Amino acid sequence: MHNGGMTPRVTRRRALAAAAAAGLGLPAAAEAATTPSRHRGQFQNLRVATYNVSLNRAQEGQLLTDLATGEDPQIRAVAEIIQLNNPDVLLLNEFDHDEDARGVDLFREKYLEVSQHGKSPVFYPYTYTAPVNTGVPSGLDLNRDGTVGGPDDAWGFGEFPGQYGMVVLSRHPILTDEVRTFQELRWADMPSNLLPTEFYGPEISPQLRLSSKSHWDVPVRVGSRTLHVLAAHPTPPSFDGPEKRNQRRNSDEIRLWADYLSPGQRSRWIVDDAGTRGGLAAREQFVILGDLNADPVDGDSWPGAIDQLLDHPRVQDTAPHSEGGTEAAELQGGANAEHTGDPRLDTADFNDAPVPGNLRVDYVLPSRTLQVVSSAVYWPRQGEPGSELTGQYPFPTSDHRLVRVDLQIQS
Known part of the structure; x- marks a missing residue:
């Protein structure tokens, strides 16, 4: 089950292109990132990024159609941002999933591996x-409206299976056989959970899945x-009634990683x-990536939701920021005028009236054992190069911005 839909294929052309990437002229925004073949002593530089690309479509199969042309303006602009930032490992949120993963191949072949407005192509084998x-x-009947069917009654809100999916792209080998997925994990199995059982009732509550995507x-x-x-990519903590089911689910989806990083009884x-x-063994190194839909101080999150990770003893927060x-x-x-959080840390440009305003919701959170070189949110100021892309x-x-952290990995 957990291997369904994965794309471990590596073409010789892509592998050679990735190996040769160190010789490409990198854009100025990406100069700090090195490619896999470049080492400094016993350390290897690695740029890790997350980006909610909003490549979701209203109808199943529409994204495949748009990708196949190689000319879709939005997809070209998304690819250009990725080329400018040049990450070595990248998570894409809101990329519609298709059963054969053809969309991932089309995105690479027709957009990422093609220069966008003079930017250097990027290759992810x-x-x-x-x-x-x-x-x-x-x-x-998950929304308790008396009928069964439609996006509100799916395990995660969506018009069709795979809408708002996820993709990991990497220049380094993915150990596919060791991937763990938690798509079917039950919310009720989490000890001391926030599940609103009074809303869902005794029949539905035990069946609910915790992860809104995976x-x-x-x-x-x-x-x-x-x-x-x-x-x-936890559910947004909004579109709720008084039961606050989405706020609660968002917080517990975030807590899943907090428990996962706590070996022993807490992750049992x-x-x-x-x-x-x-969970994950204490000796292992990690980086948490994704649109976690939770701001530390502003917005509609359940109190302390993202603090479960920001304050975790194994996690370091490099506070990526931008002037944009x-x-x-x-x-x-x-709404921004009423916020108490530092706007430099914002990663998403949401509606400002009446709520919620711009928020910090996208995260790259490395383990404390990793050496951090720098971090940033790609949000140029108006008139600066790249501002036409945001x-x-x-x-x-x-409406989200790419967030990146540069690491040094002991090799």
Whole structure:
């Protein structure tokens, strides 16, 4: 089950291109990132990024159609941002999943591996994608409206199976046989959970899945070391009634990783889709990636939701930031004027009236054992190169910004 839909294929052309990438003229924004063949002493530089690309479509198969042309303006702009930032390992959120993973191949072949407005192509010989809960019918009345069917009654909100999916792209080998997925993990199995059983009732509550999309532990081999990419995209803590079911689910989806990083009894309840129990060993290095839909101080999150990771003893927060985030908050006003968080840390440009305003919701959180060189949110100020790619509503790419952290991995 957990290997369904993955794409471990590596073409000779892509492998050679990735190996030769060190010889390419890199864009100025990507100069700090080195490619896999470049070493400094016993350490290897690695740029890791997350990007909610908003490559979701209203109808099943529409993204494949758009990808096949090689000319879709939004997809070209998304690819250009990726080329500018040049990450070595990248998580894409909101990339519609298809059963054969053809969309991932089309995105690489027709967009990433083609220069966008003079930017250097990027090559990712290794990819991973798998089914998600969005749009998968539950057969239950999850929104309690008296009928069964539709996006609100799917295991994760979605118009069709795979909408708002996820993809991991990597220049380094993905250890596909060691990937762990948690698509079917039951919410009720989490001890001391926030599940609103009074809303769902005794029949539905035990069946609910915790992850609105999925949670993946994707091991990536960097030199002689393994880096665990912990990928997720929890549900937004909004569109709720008084039961706050989405706020609660978002917080517990975030807590899943917090428990996973706590070896022993705290992670004993976690069982992956292959039936293996337990969390990540204390000696393992990791980076948490994703649109986690939770701001530390602003927005509608359940109290302390993201703090479960930011304050975790195994996690370091490098606080990636931008000047563009500050400028946007000042120019847009509205809800932003009432925020108490630092706007430099914002990663998403949301509606400013009446709520929620711009928020920090996208995260790259390395383990404390990793050496951090730098970090950033790709959000240029107006008039700066690249600002035409981020823009304002209606966005040329996404309402989210790419977030990156540069690491040094002992090899």
